[in-house]
Amino acid sequence: MLSPEELAAWYERVNISHQGRSVIDQVRSSDPARRVGGGRRNVSGRYPSRKMGVTIQFESHRVELAAVYEFEHDADVLEYYDQPPSFKLEYPSSSGRRIGVVHTPDYFVIRQRTAGWEECKTEEDLQRLTEHNPNRYRLDPGGQWCARRCKRTSVLPI
Numbered sequence: 001m002l003s004p005e006e007l008a009a010w011y012e013r014v015n016i017s018h019q020g021r022s023v024i025d026q027v028r029s030s031d032p033a034r035r036v037g038g039g040r041r042n043v044s045g046r047y048p049s050r051k052m053g054v055t056i057q058f059e060s061h062r063v064e065l066a067a068v069y070e071f072e073h074d075a076d077v078l079e080y081y082d083q084p085p086s087f088k089l090e091y092p093s094s095s096g097r098r099i100g101v102v103h104t105p106d107y108f109v110i111r112q113r114t115a116g117w118e119e120c121k122t123e124e125d126l127q128r129l130t131e132h133n134p135n136r137y138r139l140d141p142g143g144q145w146c147a148r149r150c151k152r153t154s155v156l157p158i
Contacts, residue, residue, distance in 0.1 A: 001051075001052060001053060001079055002078055002079060002110075007028075010078070010110075011024075014113060014114075014115075016115070020115075024110070024115060026085060027081055027084045027085060027108045028079070028081070030081075030084065030085050032057060032081075032082050032083035032084075033083045033084065033085050033086050033104045034083050034104055035057070035083075036057045036058065036059040036082075036083065037059070042059060042060040042061065042062075043060070043061040044057070044058060044059045044060070044061075045057075045058055045061065045065070046058075047065065047068045047069075047072070049068075049072055050072070051071070051072050051077075051079070051080075052079065052080065052081075056068055056080070056082045057082040057083060058082070059106070060120065062122075063120045063121065063122055064106060064120045066120075067106070067107065067118070067120045068080075068082075071107070071109060076111050076112050077109055077110070077111055078110045078111060078112065079109070079110040080107050080108065080109045080110070081107060081108045081109075082106070082107055083104055083105075083106070084104070084105055084107070084108035084117065085104075086102050086103060086104040087102070087103060088100050088101070088102055088103070089101050089102075089103045089136070091133075091135045091136050092135050093133070093135065094132075094133070094134055094135065105117035105118065105119055106118060106119050106120045107120070121145075123145075126139075126145050
């Protein structure tokens with residue numbers, strides 16, 4: 001984890017706004033927003049992170065645990081947090097009506113040059129979700145899956 005001095009230097013180097021700093025500080029000082037649980041098709045658990053000095057929750061041993069392994073061993077990842085504080089996503093439904101949902105992302109990741117929320121889903125799940133919520137999930141022209149940007153993500157310019 002970053003020391004207070006390293007975090008302050010990172011904020012300056014990456015040019016994070018005061019509002020963005022406040023969001024990151026909240027994520028860093030919060031406990032996970034919820035406890036993960038196993039479902040019919042997944043295996044949940046805890047990973048003892050050396051990088052973070054705590055155990056990190058995962059809700060899927062095939063998708064989220066794989067992401068945790070990557071976060072743990074990727075030199076570009078400085079810190080990562082499971083189940084960061086929830087926030088409201090607002091977007092138009094497929095019929096055009098405005099929808100507001102409270103969303104708890106899988107992870108918040110601080111990297112060398114970026115910071116943001118990350119979701120871990122299979123390609124199959126993303127295709128199904130896109131059919132149901134085309135304004136929430138989409139495949140961009142570069143072939144990357146993107147979730148609808150909420151107002152809070154805009155405070156982390158990179």
